[in-house]
Amino acid sequence: MSRFSGFFSSSIGKKMTVALTGLFLCIFLVVHLWGNLQLFYADEGFALNKYTVFMTTNPLIKFISYVLYFSILWHAFKGLHLAWQNRRARPVRYAVTNGKANSIWASRNMGLLGTVILVFLAVHLTNFWAEYHWGELPYTKYVVDLGTGEILGTEDVTGQGYSEKGFVLTDIENEQEIHVYKDMYKVVEAGFQQPLIVLLYLVSMIALGFHLRHGFQSSFQSMGLNHPKYNGAIRWVGTVIFGILIPIGFATMPIYFYFFHTT
Amino acid sequence: MELKSNIPEGPLAEKWTRYRSSVPLVNPANKRHLEVIVVGSGLAGASAASTLAELGYKVKVFCFQDSARRAHSIAAQGGINAAKNYQNDGDSTYRLFYDTIKGGDYRSREANVHRLAEVSGNIIDQCVAQGVPFAREYGGLLSNRSFGGVQVQRTFYAAGQTGQQLLLGAYSALMRQVGMGKIAMYSRHEMLDVVVIDGKARGIIARNLITGKLERHFGHAVLLCTGGYGNVFYLSTNAMGSNVTAAWKAHKKGAFFANPCFTQIHPTCIPVSGDHQSKLTLMSESLRNDGRIWVPKKKGDARPANDIPEDERDYYLERRYPAFGNLVPRDVASRAAKERCDAGYGVGPSKMAVYLDYASAFERYGQIEAAKQGLVDPDKETIKRLGKEVVKEKYGNLFDMYEQITGENPYETPMRIYPAVHYTMGGLWVDYDLMTTVPGLYALGECNFSDHGANRLGASALMQGLADGYFVIPYTIGSYLSKEISTKAIPTDHPAFEEAERNTQAQIDRLLNVKGSRSVDYYHKKLGKITWDKCGMARNEQGLKEAIGEIKALREEFWQNVRVPGDQHELNPELEKAGRLADFLELAELMCMDALHRNESCGGHFREEYQTADGEALRDDENFSYVAAWEYKGEAGYELHKEHLTFENIKIAQRSYK
Amino acid sequence: MKLTLKVWRQKNREAKGAFETHQIDGISPDMSFLEMFDVLNEKLINEGKEPIAFDHDCREGICGTCSMFINGRPHGPKRGITTCQLHMRSFQDGDTIVVEPWRAGPFPVIKDLVVDRSAFDRIIASGGFVSVNTGNAQDANSIPVAKEDADDAFDAAACIGCGACVAACKNASAMLFVSAKMSQLAHLPQGQPERRRRALAMVAQMDKEGFGNCTNTYACEAECPKLISVSNIALMNREYLGATVKSDE
Structure with a gap:
């Protein structure tokens, strides 16, 4: 086992772990965005709330979420640790540097961008994740047609003594399902009415874009995956999908709720 | 003291094998x-x-x-x-x-x-x-x-x-x-x-x-x-x-x-661009494989190279050495360039350069390439473009280097080259x-x-x-x-070590204490001018005698007037250079003495007095088929020892590249 | 040309350095950057001042000795060349040029612009070789090497060990240098027997010297006078991972 401790304390080993956790977080982002796009269903949060229950109760997802927490912490703190170490490798700084002549801005500012994202994560998790787990959330009851899946009616059932994340009752007689959920949708709706939060989200998504524009392809390089045939594709995915589309996808949510959504 | 070359006995091809089998080994x-x-x-x-x-x-x-x-x-x-x-x-x-x-x-x-x-x-x-x-x-x-x-x-x-x-x-x-x-x-x-x-x-x-x-x-x-x-x-x-x-x-x-x-002069170097020049850059000899070397036929012709029509160009290597043309050996090519420049046909700002022209190579390669691509009746520009691409493939890095140093594009104008000292x-x-x-x-x-x-x-x-x-x-x-196995390591406080260190220290002190007014480089450049002019590509008795006198005088002046800033106990590049130049100033004299005594032309040593009617080197095997080994005699100068060369396996002949 | 030079001066390793400003006139655009320094030093000597120490030797871009950080970039503003190959025509009359030594913890300043790069030697000594004693070799043509492999090996082997990669990297990482040697030998059959051992040893030595870690900014590749590719670093990462997984050590 000692040989692996050598690996993890070596420069290359450390950066590989950062790369690996980073790539995992990239995958998470895709899933997270996919899930959250359910905010845009015009169903008063039914799909999203149902999905939220699934994501917080399914044992496999739960397991993965622990990996996720670990990845976030490792990626952030190992990354910062490396940035600190790297600074120490140049005890006397240059008076003049011209970094833009040899590298892209994002690549030189991953620590800064990462820190912005870390701050964002703290706010984001407090607002939603912690709120969902431990906060006093509203409850909503949805009545769904068993045959068509159509939502027949909703009702605010907050303060009626519910404590579960959600449950489903089947009313065979009326061919209906009764869903009662902690209403995450309402939390989001309310959260994105606050200008400061919206601003933070937008800035953070820009930071995320830059972070990923460098980070995605950089992870491949760190893992040793660099081949002229595939570099172009990797860079393209890193820039277009992770650098632009995904952050825009996330940014549409606060924008939509702040500017266009009416309750 | 007699020079013993210790060449093993036996036929030439077996000497080394026999030697290896019989040389004493060390346990x-x-x-x-x-x-x-x-x-x-x-x-x-x-x-x-x-x-x-x-x-x-x-x-x-x-x-x-x-x-x-x-x-x-x-x-x-x-x-x-x-x-x-x-x-x-x-x-x-x-x-x-x-x-x-x-x-x-x-x-x-x-x-x-x-x-x-x-x-x-x-x-x-x-x-x-x-x-x-x-x-x-x-x-x-x-x-x-x-x-x-x-x-x-x-x-x-x-x-x-x-x-x-x-x-x-x-x-x-x-x-x-x-x-x-x-x-x-x-x-x-x-x-x-x-x-x-x-x-x-x-x-x-x-x-x-x-x-x-x-x-x-x-x-x-x-x-x-x-x-x-x-x-x-x-x-x-x-x-x-x-x-x-x-x-x-x-x-x-x-x-x-x-x-x-x-000393060997390499014919294809980038010419000197001014007094600031600190070193010369060689361009691979392979450039001569495809380039043609020429100067204008008219003395002092100041037109740009491309404006000089074909019939006013003197491809002097092809003219003088039809068999080998531009591919004659280094010494021959170098001397021929010097001859033209000395005669007033040199080109470029310094007039100490000749053209190395790739125009005909562009055309030749262009035509081959056009034929390869199956182009029918390609126009001149297309041929030239294709030719340049081929040349770029073969010599691109050298062309880039030339452009970097001179600021001229060698794909458009011929390169200027001049010989430079390369090897000793x-x-x-x-x-x-x-x-x-x-x-x-x-x-x-x-x-x-x-x-x-x-x-x-x-x-x-x-x-x-x-x-x-x-x-x-x-x-x-x-x-x-094998004879030293019983010699124990000699402690470095031995008097011989002490003396050597004392002498070295004395020279450093002397250099630092001149505190004159001229830099080391000033003297080095002066020495270079003497040796290059008088003991360079071509030498003659009078020039060598003058050079010896000038070197002695320069050496004297150096020791009177050099300025070495800083002190010994630090990184001091000027002190390093000064010590090296002091030795060059002595070697230069010996080099000229050796050139003066060797009354023949051979290889890199060309004595103007000893040449054939058409300007080729004239060797004197009768009198100079020996290695001149000089012994240092302090103030008394140098004593010549000769190691005679015998050629048992090869027939001596005049080198000819005509 | 007339120029203002701000040059780092530092008496020795322990001393504290500072910038010194010099005006210099009469510079020809045909001079190399180092020849401009020669002129400046000549002037300083004539004025009774101490000339600026800088490293240089071949002055044709191959020995890797020269090492100036010019206006924020190693070897100055042009791509694919060393300081000695930089000519003054790359600057404008009246420019101010800031010249600093390579800066990295493992490259301590010895004097002025001269730094100690012996860390690179120690890295090579740790494993940047094929263990073949003189006389051990078989006939040179007995092992064919695909031309592509030989070319890749050559491209990596073109490294001149100048340290511009370290100087350019915001992390002072030496990975381009180390990976170039590792990659050269990994591409050749001769390098195979020691492949894992080499990867582990060279990375260990690199870390021990105190170089920073690579964050893939690729500044090293952009500033390398021999344009060594960062794909070598990826290869080194692979080599190291492979060696860790497979080696018995």
């Missing part, structure tokens, strides 16, 4: 106690040091550069010869031997050269095993090219950076031994004297260039692998730091200096064992005089450096060290 247990000092970390030094350490000797290596990898061998471009006959074109050890002797204008020692040819193949094997990335064919086997006007393809190469790759191979072998603790590496250390005890070399005095401290180092034997003295001309293709100091200090301690007037065939006299006239003191590579006679063939310098280091010295040093 491995004894090797551990024998210390060898290697000065210089170029091809010769690094290869010798690593090999001796592999054999079990205790080795110390010194170099003035910040790393062993920086030695000037790194700058060699073209390639390395070896008689492998991989191309099945009739090459053999004998042919390589013959070409080298002939190329050297019959002024080298047969036995040494034959040995060089014999081990040449082993060098390639060794380097490939080290991971030197030589050029290869698609079949995975090594590629060869022809070089320097020989009729076989025996040159191995790694793009235009063969010297670099070979040196890095030798350097990696050296560093491996350093890592194993078998070699102690002293970089940024300059050897400033040899310590001789009871007539034998027993160590050196070196200056730590960072702290300025003088250090004493003992060795049972001392190997000088310190390169050539081309910088005696100030401007040369040598690195700025290349110097003669180690060899010269050895000379003053009793090692004879042989053939100092044999002369050096410390050594016997067959590579031992100088001081027992225990060896000279390897360009530092010695042994293998190239009066002129070196292209791609042979790398071969010689590595042959000496990898395959010669490991055997021949045994002949000496």
Whole structure:
């Protein structure tokens, strides 16, 4: 086992772990965005709330979420640790540097961008994740047609003594399902009415874009995956999908709720 | 003192084999106690040091550069010869031997050269095993090219950076031994004297260039692998730091200096652009394969090259040497350029340059390429464009280099070239064992005089450096060290060490205390002008006599008026340069004396008085078929010793390239 | 040309350095950057001042000795060349040029613009070689090497060990240098027997010297005078991972 401790304390080993956790977080982002796009269903949060229950109760997802927490912490703190170490490798700084002549801005500012994202994560998790787990959330009851899946009616059932994340009752007689959920949708709706939060989200998504524009392809390089045939594709995915589309996808949510959504 | 070359008995082809089978060996247990000092970390030094350490000797290596990898061998471009006959074109050890002797204008020692040819193949094997990335064919086997006007393809190469790759191979072998603790590496250390005890070399005095401290180092034997003295001309293709100091200090301690007037001028260098010029850059000789060299027919023609019509151009090499044309050997091409420029036909701002023109190559390659692509009746512009693409493929890096230095685009206007000092065939006299006239003191590579006679063939310098280091010295040093096994390491407080250090200190003090008004470079440039003008590509009696007088006067002035700022106990590049120049100022005189005494023209030594009716070099085998080995006699000057050369295996002939 | 030079001066390793400003006139655009320094030093000597120490040797871009950080970039503003190959025509009359030494913890300043790069030697000594004693070798053509592999090996082997990669990297990482040597030998059959051992040893030595870690900014590749590719670093990462997984050590 000692040989692996050598690996993890070596420069290359450390950066590989950062790369690996980073790539995992990239995958998470895709899933997270996919899930959250359910905010845009015009169903008063039914799909999203149902999905939220699934994501917080399914044992496999739960397991993965622990990996996720670990990845976030490792990626952030190992990354910062490396940035600190790297600074120490140049005890006397240059008076003049011209970094833009040899590298892209994002690549030189991953620590800064990462820190912005870390701050964002703290706010984001407090607002939603912690709120969902431990906060006093509203409850909503949805009545769904068993045959068509159509939502027949909703009702605010907050303060009626519910404590579960959600449950489903089947009313065979009326061919209906009764869903009662902690209403995450309402939390989001309310959260994105606050200008400061919206601003933070937008800035953070820009930071995320830059972070990923460098980070995605950089992870491949760190893992040793660099081949002229595939570099172009990797860079393209890193820039277009992770650098632009995904952050825009996330940014549409606060924008939509702040500017266009009416309750 | 009589010169004993110690050439083994027997037929030429068997001498080395017999020698190796009979030379005394040193028991491995004894090797551990024998210390060898290697000065210089170029091809010769690094290869010798690593090999001796592999054999079990205790080795110390010194170099003035910040790393062993920086030695000037790194700058060699073209390639390395070896008689492998991989191309099945009739090459053999004998042919390589013959070409080298002939190329050297019959002024080298047969036995040494034959040995060089014999081990040449082993060098390639060794380097490939080290991971030197030589050029290869698609079949995975090594590629060869022809070089320097020989009729076989025996040159191995790694793009235009063969010297670099070979040196890095030798350097990696050296560093491996350093890592194993078998070699102690002293970089940024300059050897400033040899310590001789009871007539034998027993160590050196070196200056730590960072702290300025003088250090004493003992060795049972001392190997000088310190390169050539081309910088005696100030401007040369040598690195700025290349110097003669180690060899010269050895000379003053009793090692004879042989053939100092044999210096090689390379014809295709980028011309001097002004007084600020600090060094000259070589462009590979391969450019002459496709380029045509010319000057205007009209004296002092100031028109731009492209405005001079075809019939007003003088392709003087093609005119004078119809058989070889632009591919005549280096010395011939160089002298022809000088002749034209001296006669007033030179081009460029300095008028000391000739054109190397690729226009006809663009056209020739363009036409071939157009035919390949099946273009019918392509117009002139298309042909030119296609031709330029082909040339770019072949010589792109050289063209880029030219543009970088001169700021001119060589695809549009012809390049300007002029000869420059490139290599020195002369050096410390050594016997067959590579031992100088001081027992225990060896000279390897360009530092010695042994293998190239009066002129070196292209791609042979790398071969010689590595042959000496990898395959010669490991055997021949045994002949000496086997008798030294009972010599205990001599403590460095021995009076001889003290005296040597005192003398070195005295010279440093003297340099620092002149406190004159002119910089070291000022004197170096002046020396360079004298040597280049009067002992350069062409020499004559009157000029040489003047040069000797001027050098003496300059030396005197140097010691009266040089300004060396700073002090000894710090990194002080001016002090380093001053010490080196002091030695060049002495060597320059000997070089001119040697050139003056050699009343013939041969190889790199062209005496204007000795030429044929049509201006070719005229050798005098009757009177000058010898190695001129000069002994230092202090104030009294230098005494000439002759080692007569006998050619038993080769028929001497006049070199002709017509 | 007339120029203002701000040059780092530092007496020795321990001393504290500072910038010194010099005006210099009469510079020809045909001069190399180092020849401009020669002129400046000549002037300083004539004025009775101490000339500026800088490293240089071959002055044709192959020895790797010269090492100036010019206006925020190693070897100055042009791509694919060393300081000695930089000519004054790349600057404008009246420019101010800031010249600093390579800066990295493992490259301590010895004096003025001269730094100690012996860390590179120690890295090579740790494993940047093929263990073959003189005389061990078989015939050079007995092992064919695909031309592509030989070319790749050569491209990596073109490294001149100048340290511009470290100087350019915001982390002072030496990975381009280390990976170039590892990659050269990994591409050749001769390098295979020691492949894992080499990867582990060279990386360990690199870390021990105190170089920073690579964050893939690729500044090294952009500033490398020999244009060594960062794909070598990826290869080194692979080599190291492979060696860790497979080696017995």
